[in-house]
Amino acid sequence: MVEENLLVTPFGWGVLVLIFTSILLTYRVLFGPTLPDRIVGLNTITTKVVIMIAILSVISKQYFLIDLAVVLLMVNAVGGLILSKYLERRGRGD
């Protein structure tokens, strides 16, 4: 049985709070003074999206979406490592 209204539990309101904080962090991604600021904002937003997927999968009882959250977390890890390697190479000047 799938719930029609997702705001019947406090976890649904928690998803709304996470969306609000992600919109706050979008300011740092758009107007960040340097490149590492943008990378920090993107990693934080992606972790919040992982938590949102986990909460929505538990609320709507579609439990296969937790696997998708794990995959998105690992993609976040690989993307962060590649971007930090790019930063190291850029600083050396070549």
Place this chain on the structure above:
Amino acid sequence: MIEYLLLAFGEVIMIFGALGIIRFPDVYTRLHAATKCDTGGAMTILLALALYTDASVFIKLKLLVLAFLIALINPMISHAIAKGAYKYGIKPKVVVDMYAWDNP
């Protein structure tokens, strides 16, 4: 009842982490706030979910594995970004000068 308390705790950590990322003056201090809100808040909310759900044991175990992976991966990314930002050429603006606190 305890899962709602854990959820509220995690959401408060998320909100203050976002405020810290917006208001702090430097990359490294922003990274400090980002790591706190990512790791602590995310693990707390996932623990609350594992206590809340009425599914089988394997679903709860899967949520706990997700929390464990977050605890492994997020500090690693933060260390890598800090190293990359220092080699990129950004010097820390904030220094701790404890002698100046007592002798203004």
